Amino acid sequence: MTDVAGVTGGQAVAPDHRPPDRVVVVGASLAGVRTALGLRRNGFAGTITLVGAEPWLPYDRPPLSKQVLLGEWTPDRTRLASPEQLAEQGIEVRLGDPAEALDQPGRAVVLRSGARIDFDALVVATGAAPRPWPFPTPDTGVYDLRRLDDATAIRDAFDTAPRVVVVGAGFIGTELASAAARRGLPVTVVEPRPDPLAAQLGTLAGTALLDLHRRHGVRFHTGRAVRAVHGADRVTTVELDDGTLLDADLVVVGIGVLPNTGWLRGSSLELTDGVRCDGTGVTSTDPAVWAVGDVARWPVAGHVEPRRVEHWTSAVEQAGVVAYNLLRPPADRRVTAQTPYVWTDHYGLKVQLVGLAGPDDESTVLHRSPDGERFVAVRHAGGRVSAALAFGMPETLPKLRTAVRSGATLAEATALFG
Amino acid sequence: MSLRVAVDRAHCELHGQCVERVPSVFRFTDDGDLDHLTEADDDLADDLSDAQFLCPAQAIEVGPA
CATH class of the missing domain: 3.30.390.30 (FAD/NAD-linked reductase, C-terminal dimerisation domain)
Known part of the structure; x- marks a missing residue:
């Protein structure tokens, strides 16, 4: 076991490195499953437990707002690993049982079911969740798009020919608008910023992408916030802050995500906008705890402060780096400064x-x-x-x-x- | 000994992660298509494995020639 008594004042005192026997990966999405598989690729022979909050085997999220919404892919095709592959790799998978707490001194993760899983090394891969909508909404017709069941529910709702209102013109919102427009549905996008996508792509490309959407019939209300979503049971209208009322049968909210760090509260980990790591993937305060994917804040090339990068390739690269480094003493580890890469598909x-x-x-x-x-x-x-x-x-x-x-x-x- | 390299063109989305990782095997043509060698030296096994791992479309297959 690693001695954690050496953790003082937020500074990790590196203990003598002993390779772990038991690795627990919390989070069974892309970063988590790739870390688990990567450990085996690197020859790790100890136990690996992969803990997932959702009931499904690991699946890939980029297709949710693309091929799945368009009905081009069945949900099965998003799967990142088969049960056979996970079994063959000796990865124990515990699904539908989210981690509720980290017992840092006791070196264990506590799950909602009450189960305790002991570890020598822990990989935090709990991802992020949609930023909650700040107002009450009708029970039916308002969706986030993050999980597999969100995507299939929206895809199925498309079949009823709804009038679609998208709140938030980020990548998710505009990909959803693209899918809805390609399905022949009337789509309106509301975005408080005057220049949607400019933060991600710059004004020039953001404008070009908006023009592409307009040519496909998507309407935009920019510089406008949503004041209320109306409807007793089902959504009926979306009211904007200038009084405009938009008729809606289906509202999808894509206003960003927040890292899932609630279960780590009270630990020594630095949790401000994600778990802070160095360029090897180890957390800034605990040499036995690592973090990967949307929940993790790693160094980025050209930037002083580590930051979360919610990209597919960042999750995969981080998983590869941690699977390598976790088995090695500090002097033999790889350090990365990622160059982020992301793509988005429209029409x-x-x-x-x-x-x-x-x-x-x-x-x-x-x-x-x-x-x-x-x-x-x-x-x-x-x-x-x-x-x-x-x-x-x-x-x-x-x-x-x-x-x-x-x-x-x-x-x-x-x-x-x- | 050598390795057989195949790309499932129905799945390839032209992310270019493989071109970045193993430029001696994968390249973009001038008109924007992906081109690749179908056989590669055993020395490249690790690099090709990385390329497979990094491919967002999971479109690369590598096996014994």
Whole structure:
């Protein structure tokens, strides 16, 4: 067992490293299952317990707002590991029993059922949950989109030809609008910010993506907040802060997520907007506790403070790094500073984003397709590239990654497309 | 000895994670399509395994040639 008495004043005193015999991974989504499988890939022969709050075997979330909503994929196809594969890998899976508490001195996780699971090393992979809607809403017709059952419920509701109102024009909200519009449904998107998607993509690409949506018939109310969602039992109307009433049969709220750290309250872990980790994935205060995925705050290339990056590839990379490092003494561990990558699909067009721009970074187009519809742009500040995006041009990704990784100047990035 | 590399083109979504990880096997063509060698040296087993792991579409298959 690792001695935790050495944890004082928020500073970890590294104990002599002994490889763990028992690893518990809390969170059975992408980051969790990939960590568990990765430990076996790295030759770990001890016990692995994978704890999941949801009742389903690990599944992939990106298709939920894409292929599943469109009815192109059945839910089975989102599965990340089969029961046979998990059994063959010697991974014990406990589903539908969320972790309720961490007994840090006792080195155990306590589940809702009351079960205690002892560990030598713990991987926190509890993800994030939709930011709760701040007002009361009717019981029927208002959805989040995070879980498998959310996606199938919305997909099924699409079949009843609803008038759709989306609250929040982030990636989830706009992907949902894309899916609904492709199903031929009338869609209205409400977003308090005047420039939706600008925070993620910059004003230039954000505007281009909104224009694409408008061409497919989606209406936007930007710079407008929702004042109330009306309906006695079923939703009927959405009222905006300028008094506008939008008729609605189906409302989907996509206003961001919060990390699932409630069960860790009272531990020594630093929990402000996610579990703080160093570039090896170990938490800042406990050498036996690691964190991966949407719940974790890791260093990001080009940024001083560690931060949560809610991307598929970040979860996978972090899982790979932790599965490697957890079995090794500190001197042999890999350190990463991730370069974030995310994609989003709209009407068959893929927008891919590399890096992490500041909110005020400028946008410059480097290259356009002959028809002008597709383009490559970089975000930059002080003459240096912070992020780059491909708007329907996946073949440009290797160049864009090079530009972002190297912290290229705007001139150097421009030359890549000369 | 060598390895057989296949990409399920019905699943590939052109994320380019494989191009990034193993540029000696995977590349983008000028018109934006993915191209790859169908056989690779055994030395690349770990890199190819990483590429499989990182592929968001889970479209890469690697096996004995």
